[in-house]
Structures are given as C-alpha cells and as structure tokens.
Amino acid sequence: MNIITKLAIAASLATALTSVSLAQDLQGKVIGFSQIGSESGWRAAETSVTKQQAADRGIDLKFADAQQKQENQIKAIRGFIAQGVDAIMVAPVVATGWDDVLTEAKEAEIPVILLDRGVDAPEDLYLTSVASDQVKEGRVAGEWLVAEIGDADCKVVELQGTVGSTPAINRKQGFEEAIAGHDNITIARSQTGDFTRSKGKEVMEGFIKAENGGADICAVYAHNDDMAVGAIQAIKDAGLKPGTDIKVVSIDAVPDIFAAMAAGEANATVELTPNMAGPAFDALSAYLADGTAPEKFIITESKLYTPADNPQGEYDTRKGLGY
Ligand code: AHR
Numbered sequence: 638m639n640i641i642t643k644l645a646i647a648a649s650l651a652t653a654l655t656s657v658s659l660a661q662d663l664q665g666k667v668i669g670f671s672q673i674g675s676e677s678g679w680r681a682a683e684t685s686v687t688k689q690q691a692a693d694r695g696i697d698l699k700f701a702d703a704q705q706k707q708e709n710q711i712k713a714i715r716g717f718i719a720q721g722v723d724a725i726m727v728a729p730v731v732a733t734g735w736d737d738v739l740t741e742a743k744e745a746e747i748p749v750i751l752l753d754r755g756v757d758a759p760e761d762l763y764l765t766s767v768a769s770d771q772v773k774e775g776r777v778a779g780e781w782l783v784a785e786i787g788d789a790d791c792k793v794v795e796l797q798g799t800v801g802s803t804p805a806i807n808r809k810q811g812f813e814e815a816i817a818g819h820d821n822i823t824i825a826r827s828q829t830g831d832f833t834r835s836k837g838k839e840v841m842e843g844f845i846k847a848e849n850g851g852a853d854i855c856a857v858y859a860h861n862d863d864m865a866v867g868a869i870q871a872i873k874d875a876g877l878k879p880g881t882d883i884k885v886v887s888i889d890a891v892p893d894i895f896a897a898m899a900a901g902e903a904n905a906t907v908e909l910t911p912n913m914a915g916p917a918f919d920a921l922s923a924y925l926a927d928g929t930a931p932e933k934f935i936i937t938e939s940k941l942y943t944p945a946d947n948p949q950g951e952y953d954t955r956k957g958l959g960y
Contacts, residue, residue, distance in 0.1 A: 662922040664695035669717030671727040673754075674705040676799075676832045677863040678891040678960040682911035683728070683753065685959025690914040705799070705831075707731055711738045718745045724764075724921050726914070728752045731801035739763060750921060752913040755803040765920050765931040767913045771804045774907045774939045775811025775860075778886045781905045781941060782856055783819050785884065791855035794844040795827035796837050796868060798860035805829070808860045808888060825854070830864040837864025841871035851875045856884035862894035862906055869902050880904055890942055892956040898948035908940045911959070 668691065675681055684700075691698035699722065701713035707730050717725050718741055725747055729735060732755060739762035742749050751766040782793070795812070798805035809827070816822045826844050830837035837859060845851040851872060859865035865887035872879040879885050879902040887894060890908035897903035920931035942951065 662926050663918060665697065666723040666925070667697045667699065667720070668921075669699040669701065669713070669720070669722045669725045670752075671701050671703055671710045671713040671717075671725070673703055673710075673728050673730045675702070676705060677834075677861055677889070678893060679861060679863070679889040679909060679911060680832075682891070682959040683913060686911045687726075687752075687914035689959075690912070690918055694918055696918070703730065705730060707734060714738050714742065714749075718742055718747060721745075722747060723925070724748045724750065726750045726752050726917060728913075729754050729756050729803075730799065732757045732803050732806065733801065736762070748921065748924060750917045752917060753804075753909075760933055764924060765917070765933055765935055767917045767920070767935045767937070768803075769909050769937045769939050771807030772811040772814070774804075774888050774909070775808035775813075776815045777811075777907045777939055777941050778808070778858060778888060778905065779812040779815025781943070782822065782858070782884070782886055783815060785904070786822060786855070788821060789855075791822045792825040792848065792853055793822060793856045793858055794841070794848070794854055795824050796830040796840055796857065796859040796864040797827060798829065798832045798864075800829050800831075802832075804888075805860055812858055824858075830859070830867065832861050832863060834863040834867040837867030838871045839867075840864075841868035842874070845871060845875045845877075851877045851883060854883050856886060859885070859887040862887045862889040862891045865903060865906075866893050866897060869897055873902075878902075890940075890951070890955075891960050892952050892958075893960075895942070895948040895952035895955065898942075898944050899952060901944075905941060905943045908938065908942060910937045913937065 703709035735756045735758045748764040828840050830840045848854045857868045869879040885903040886905040888907045890906045894906045916935050923929040
C-alpha cells in the first residue's frame with residue numbers, strides 16, 4: 638500500500654471525493670518544488686508525500702533539493718521561473734530574504750505557494766501558505782509540561798530549530814508563552830540543534846556537562862522529534878533515564894518518537910502533518926480553474942500525543958509513510 642493510499646484511509650470520504658474531482662484539474666501542469674533538504678524524518682516524509690500527491694494528480698513535479706541553503710532555493714526558483722512552470726511551491730529554510738525572488742515570480746505571473754514555513758515578505762507575493770500554527774505547537778508543548786510538572790521546580794533545556802526559520806522562532810515563542818507565570822519552570826539553556834538528530838545529540842551532551850552531569854535538568858524541549866531522539870541518546874550515554882530522569886517533549890510525531898515513547902523514553906510530541914502538498918494542490922487547482930483565491934493561511938492541525946495514545950500503534954501506523 639503506498640503512502641497516499643494509507644493517508645487516504647485516514648481522511649474523510651468527503652475530502653477524498655473532493656481531491657479526486659480536483660485531481661484532474663492539475664493533470665499535465667508543471668510545478669516546481671524547492672525543498673529545504675532532508676534534515677529530519679519529518680522532512681523526508683513531506684518530500685515523499687508531495688511526490689506521491691503530484692504523481693496521483695498527473696502533475697509534472699520539478700523537485701529541487703536545496704541542501705539547507707537559501708541561495709540554492711533562490712537559484713531553483715529562478716530556474717523554475719525561466720522554465721515557465723505553472724506554479725512554484727517552496728518550503729523556505731529561513732524567514733527573511735525572499736522579497737526579490739518572489740517579486741520576480743509575481744512579475745512572471747507564476748503563483749507561489751509556501752509549504753510548512755513562513756516568510757517575512759508582503760503577503761501579495763504568494764498565493765497561500767500551507768503550514769501549522771507554529772506558535773500553537775510550542776504552546777501545546779509548554780502547556781503539557783506545566784501540567785506534568787505541577788508545582789515542582791523544573792529547569793528546562795531547549796533545542797531550537799534552524800536559526801532564522803519560522804518554526805524555530807514561533808515554537809520558542811509559544812513555549813515561553815505557556816510557561817510564563819509559572820516561576821517554578823525556567824529555561825536554563827537554549828541553543829540550536831538545526832533540526833538534526835546529530836546536532837541535537839551534540840548540543841544535549843553540552844547541556845548535560847554544564848548542568849551537573851544532567852542531574853539539574855528536569856526536561857528537554859526540542860523543536861522537532863529528530864533533535865529529541867538525539868537528546869535521548871545523549872541522556873542514555875550519560876547514564877540517565879530519558880523520559881524519567883529527564884522528561885522529553887518535542888514536535889512532529891514521527892515514528893521514531895513513538896518508538897521512544899513506547900519504550901518509556903519520550904513523554905510528549907505535537908503532530909505536524911507531512912501532507913502539506915494535498916491542501917496546496919487543492920488550493921492551486923481551484924485558483925487555476927476560475928481564479929478562486931484561497932485563504933492566505935491554510936492551517937494544519939497540532940495534536941498532542943502522550944504515552945496514553947497508544948505509541949506502539951502510532952509507530953506501526955506511521956512507519957511506512959515515508960519517514
Ligand atoms: O518546518 C517544519 C520543521 O522542519 C519540522 O518540524 C522539522 O522536523 C523540519 O526540519
């Protein structure tokens with residue numbers, strides 16, 4: 638069973654029927670997709686789902702992997718403009734520096750759709766943005782910790798995402814909002830782990846050394862699951878028990894965090910769907926058909942998962958979905 642078939646099982650019948658009727662509208666369209674890279678399991682799944690969604694709709698998808706570099710994304714977008722594609726999708730690695738290239742796309746009358754991350758640019762430079770409410774994701778993670786910890790003192794260490802990216806900025810803000818007013822919970826250390834497992838482990842090792850061998854750390858808040866999985870390894874290497882000695886809360890809901898949760902080594906994650914392309918293609922289809930302007934911001938859900946949510950079952954369901 639392929640990725641989309643599995644996703645479709647989870648979708649409502651109405652949504653499925655809508656997709657089928659809209660699917661034909663994009664048949665033969667050429668769409669450029671500038672992807673950030675492959676820094677995380679979630680990113681790999683988003684790439685797989687996008688390619689599958691495009692194939693199912695008969696779209697000729699031009700895929701460009703930017704290897705985490707904004708300059709590569711700008712070059713790819715300029716290439717798509719030169720080719721005269723029907724639309725461009727971009728997952729912007731950082732928030733700033735997009736005005737010029739987005740203006741060029743607008744002047745070429747090529748609609749641009751942002752996927753999963755935002756930009757600091759005038760809203761008229763893109764058709765729509767399909768993303769989660771990243772401030773909410775951070776808030777959900779922080780609220781979980783507040784409820785979990787109660788009145789106990791809790792020193793948190795934070796693994797931030799890529800510097801200058803909207804999920805790093807917004808997930809930090811949301812978490813801080815949630816713990817504000819709870820003076821027993823403090824963020825003792827905060828550093829970027831660049832959304833990767835290896836960097837998450839390396840930075841967590843530094844935190845552990847700096848915090849009395851980890852004994853002073855109550856929880857790690859990671860802006861994505863991959864960094865949390867790296868942190869879990871660092872905690873184990875230090876002779877401590879992740880999930881018990883140090884609580885682990887993160888964002889994405891990838892299979893590996895459910896495996897860790899099932900083993901008692903992770904405590905909470907906030908889901909980010911990898912299916913950003915489905916809503917994006919639906920919006921584009923309606924726009925190209927008759928000029929229907931989509932919502933400027935199409936917001937995906939942010940559901941909290943804890944060990945009470947059958948982590949082994951979640952792992953089994955998700956493990957074949959391209960992560
Ligand atoms: O922009 C979404 C974030 O990017 C995901 O949470 C993270 O895993 C990815 O690298």
